[in-house]
Amino acid sequence: MIKKPKVVLSFCMFLFYSYLVVSQNNQIENSRLSKLDSLSVNNVKNDSLLIETIRLAKKIKAYDIAVKHTANLIRYYNYETNTKEKGKTLISNTKTLLQFVKNKDIVSKFYFEVADLYYYLGEFEESIINYDSAFFYANNNVSLKGLSKFGKGIVYVDTGEFGKASIELQEAIAYFKKSKDTLNWINAKNSITILYGKNGFYEDEEQERNELITLANQYKNYPSLPSVYYNAAASANKTSHQKKRINYLLKALHANETSEYKNFFLPVLKLGLAAAYADNDSIAKSEKLIKEIELDSNFFSGYNESFYLDAKMRLAFAKKNYQASKNYGLAYLNKKKQSHAYEEIQEAEHFLSKIYKALGDREKALKHYENFTNLKDSISNVQKLRVLSYYQTLYETEKRDLKIQTQQRDIELLHTKDKLKTQWLWFGGFGLVITFIIIVVLRSRSFAKKQQILQENLTQRIMESQEQERNKVAMELHDSVGQQLMLLTRKANTLPDSSFHELAADTLSSIRAISHNLYPVVLKRLGFSEATQQLINSIDENSDVFFTTEIGFVDDMLSDDEALHLYRILQEVLQNILKHAKAKSVWVEVLKSNNNVMLTIKDNGVGFNFNKALKTNKSLGLKSIQERCKIIHSKLIIESQPNKGTKVKVIL
Structure with missing residues (x-):
């Protein structure tokens, strides 16, 4: 009876101590996650850092952070390392966490990156489903809504659904204008240009593309400029302008040197140029480029495999190795059938008819040529062309109306006789310019100051982390390695050979010096x-x-x-x-x-x-x-x- 209060008191103290330990551990983990989150935002190309951030976020149920960085990791696998299947393995486990995410913009961004991944894997139906989910969860985020429509439009372009593609891309452009997203507005205009080219509107395509290149150069370091030149080369090939085709591809490679998507574009551009050289009897140049690509298996596997097969097919044909060309051509056709890329399927059928003709197999040559013509007719059906023509007319009408309005304003200004109003107009314009300059200077200074503060905070965090790691390593050296060396020194004392003792003592002294240097x-x-x-x-x-x-x-x-x-x-x-x-x-x-x-x-x-x-x-x-x-x-x-x-x- 006397011992019971002591037992109860001991148990309560144990519970209280356990609570303190758990609470302290939670605080440490939350602090560590905050640092990892901050570092991961600035290092989205560091997969080890992203994986550790996601692991810790899941552990302490910080689902917003976990899903946000999973989206970044999927993007990294998709664009930076060409290991898209690794990205695919993250999807199903992460979708179970989405119900717990509070910020729906994060959910939208996750679905958008998943849709992009499925697009590059050639799984177009899954891609469209996820773009729709991204649009649904974007809520009032105009930029994310525009990106979702834009991605969906590109899928329809590749699958030959040109009417649907036009609708989605026009809606995307409207969202980008609303959010003043110049970069993606240029991207969407690029896709409209591709749409013109795929439907044979080559004059309109060239006019739009020239405007687009001018805009891209004004933007400075426009990251998708290589793809603009690549698509220009594709259209030049369709119109049999082979010199322009090669010239555009060389410009694409030059622009790619400063692109943030350099690693993603490089194999596609080199293989495209190799195919162009092969088609124009520059066999040595084509072989050189393909050998460069073959040094890295990532360059001719996954998404890049079809470009590689196309280049190899054309090179083998140019070298009159028709059997090898046929094998590459059939593999290329099969690859494109899996992804339902109708235009590329059409081109593959056409090239295979040429190969079989060279092999003397007229029956198969005719069969592939019939497949080519049938597919071409099915893609270019009247209904889709009408929808596209309607949107093209609408686009041209809007441009014409804007031009007329501008001309009318100019005429009114030229004929005005009210000098006082004109003077006020000039003074007002001058005042607005001065005000604008002041605002720009103040904002730029404010932005520079914020950037400096962020940089200083990051540097301080890094230094704090360094000191913590130094302290940790110093303690490990002192408590673990140092203690073991001390025992070794004592043991060496008992040996007849004094050199062992001297060596052990010197080593212990060095370890202590290193430990002291790491943390005094x-x-x-x-x-x-x-x-x-x-x-x-x-x-x-x-x-x-x-x-x-x-x-x-x-x-x-x-x-x-x-x-x-x-x-x-x-x-x-x-x-x-x-x-x-x-x-x-x-x-x-x-x-x-x-x-x-x-x-x-x-x-x-x-x-x-x-x-x-x-x-x-x-x-x-x-x-x-x-x-x-x-x-x-x-x-x-x-x-x-x-x-x-x-x-x-x-x-x-």
Whole structure:
């Protein structure tokens, strides 16, 4: 009876302690996820980072973050690594989480990336279903609605549903105009251009494409410019302008050098150019490009496989190796039938008829030619052309009406006799321009300031992570490896051969030096002033440089973080002196002055040009010092000239 209260009390204390541990673990994991989320947003091409972020988000049920980065990972597999099947494996498991996602824009973005993936896998029906889902969950997000319509329109273009394609693309353009999304507006105009080409409106296509290229060049670094030139080459091929075809493909490769989708476009463009060279008897050039592609299996597998088969078919035909050309042609036709790409199926049937004719098999040549003509007729049915013609007429009418309105305004302005109104118009226009310039300058400064703050925050997070990792590694070396080496040293003492003991002792000493360098334990135990003196003594003993020090007690003015960053700054400066300065003597001073702590390091070395060093790629140490000074809100002064030594002063 007496023991029961103690048992109950012990049990309650156990529950309370367990709650504290769980709560602390949750806080740690939430903090870690917040950092991973921030890093992942800025590193969407780092699959390891994305996978770890998704894993932790699922673990603590942060479903919005998990789904957001799964969409980014699917995009990475689709566009960057050509491992689309890996992306496909993520879909089913992630769809079960969508019901828990609060931000429906994230759900829309996920469905959009899934739809894109299915499109490039050739699974067009699944692609359309997911584009519709993306549109449904976009709610009031005009940009996402436009992207969903745009993607769906492209699918209809590839499957020969030209009437439906025109409707979806026109709707997409309206959404992009509403959201002022210039980039995707240009993309949609590119697809309309492709639509004209697929239906034989080559003059309209060329006119639209020339306008499009002008817009793209004004945009600067338009990422899809390679595809614009590639589609221009496809139309040039249809109209038998082979020189223009090759010229457009060369322009596409040149534009691709600065495209953010470089890795995605490169194999397609090279294989397209190889096919063009083969068709125009430039066999050596074609073979060279195909050999470059064959160095990497990712370049001729998956989505790229059909382009590879097409180029190989044409090259074999040009070399009069008709049997090999036939095998590649049949494989290409089968691939296109799986994806229901009717225009490419039509072209494959046409080319196979040429191959069988060269082989002397007239029956099969005729069969494939009939397939070609039947398919061409079915694609170009009257109903689809009427829908397309209607939208083309509507588009041309809108452009004409806008032109007439502009001309009428010009005529009214030219005939106006009211000088006062004209003057007010000029003054008002001038005032608006000035106002606009002021707003632009203020916004650009505000944007630059925000970017700088974000960059500084990211740098601080990275430095904090580095210090945490250094601390972790130092503790592991000290507690695990250090303890084992200590035991080994003691054991070596008992051996008759003293060299074993010396080797073990030297190794233990090296491990301790590395551990101390990673995280200065003495800084916590003895404080900043004593740790600084020991650091200088250690360097003094192991170098030819003469050190003079004046180190006052400043520990009571420094927080732990300030002490650590100031110590790291001192380490960095001294390492730079030893590596680069060729100094004979160094003077280090740590003093209090009013409410300031001042660290001064002077040497009599070769000096350097400070501004020039910051601009070179070799200035990471100086940039690290600058960032640490910003973190602890201190002033950094560096005075140096060639052959006149260097003085570094930090005022905290």
